[in-house]
Amino acid sequence: MNEDHPQKRVEIDRRAVPGPAGELAVLEAGEGGLPVLFVHGLAGRAEQWLALLEHLASPGDGPGRRCAAVTLRGHGTSGFAPGSPLDPEALAGDVEAAASAVGFGPFVLVGHSLGAAVAVAAAARWPERVRGLFLVDPNGDLTAAPEEQVRTYLAAIRADPAGEVAFQFEHILLDARPEVSEVIRDDLATVLPEVLAGALEGAARYPVAQALASYPGPRCSLITPLNNLPVSLHKRVPDLPVEILLGTSHWPMLDQPETVAAYLDLFLAGL
Numbered sequence: 001m002n003e004d005h006p007q008k009r010v011e012i013d014r015r016a017v018p019g020p021a022g023e024l025a026v027l028e029a030g031e032g033g034l035p036v037l038f039v040h041g042l043a044g045r046a047e048q049w050l051a052l053l054e055h056l057a058s059p060g061d062g063p064g065r066r067c068a069a070v071t072l073r074g075h076g077t078s079g080f081a082p083g084s085p086l087d088p089e090a091l092a093g094d095v096e097a098a099a100s101a102v103g104f105g106p107f108v109l110v111g112h113s114l115g116a117a118v119a120v121a122a123a124a125r126w127p128e129r130v131r132g133l134f135l136v137d138p139n140g141d142l143t144a145a146p147e148e149q150v151r152t153y154l155a156a157i158r159a160d161p162a163g164e165v166a167f168q169f170e171h172i173l174l175d176a177r178p179e180v181s182e183v184i185r186d187d188l189a190t191v192l193p194e195v196l197a198g199a200l201e202g203a204a205r206y207p208v209a210q211a212l213a214s215y216p217g218p219r220c221s222l223i224t225p226l227n228n229l230p231v232s233l234h235k236r237v238p239d240l241p242v243e244i245l246l247g248t249s250h251w252p253m254l255d256q257p258e259t260v261a262a263y264l265d266l267f268l269a270g271l
Contacts, residue, residue, distance in 0.1 A: 022079020030057025087202025
């Protein structure tokens, strides 16, 4: 959270819950309202959503709201069984396991980057449970890219997963606050190369635009200016409502948590 704004006094409960490929680390906060579940991106962890959890759960912003964030398999302190699938549909199983373990019935899903694809996969599978999708700088749909381009990209990932992801992250960390860059690099260093490669390959082969188009519920996407390619999700799904955030890296929930919170409040109010 921005140091100019003191953190709110909100109790965050940390627990481990059973998942399809090992225990999943989950953060919980607040009570009441339609619950919200947060999903981080590649090489992230639930703690990247702390400012948003505090915002939603704080009685100072109204009655408060129940919310949780899950750390996906192979990330942070969540377990990972070697050989377990890492594509968005498999990772959606982690989302469902976390939501069920904390007792969520219908809930809203918030997903960042790769986690946005995971959130879309979960919403497409359980549209009766997911009441809305709020996407933060989501991954594009590489199934729409030329096959040779995708093969070249995946070959580079397989050859040196950690090095290639670190190189990509430096590009999208432009405009990040120094402390945010440090958090992202530290989180990346904890993820096994096998997990990085498997998650990126799974995402590259997942038709996220098709899955999102099939989801009948409300959805919204916050994007940064770099997310404006032919494969970008809002280019593939033209009726996806989009808001552009300026002056932030690919991780706006860390760079500009108050701005993301304001947009999320508007989305939730519309539900």
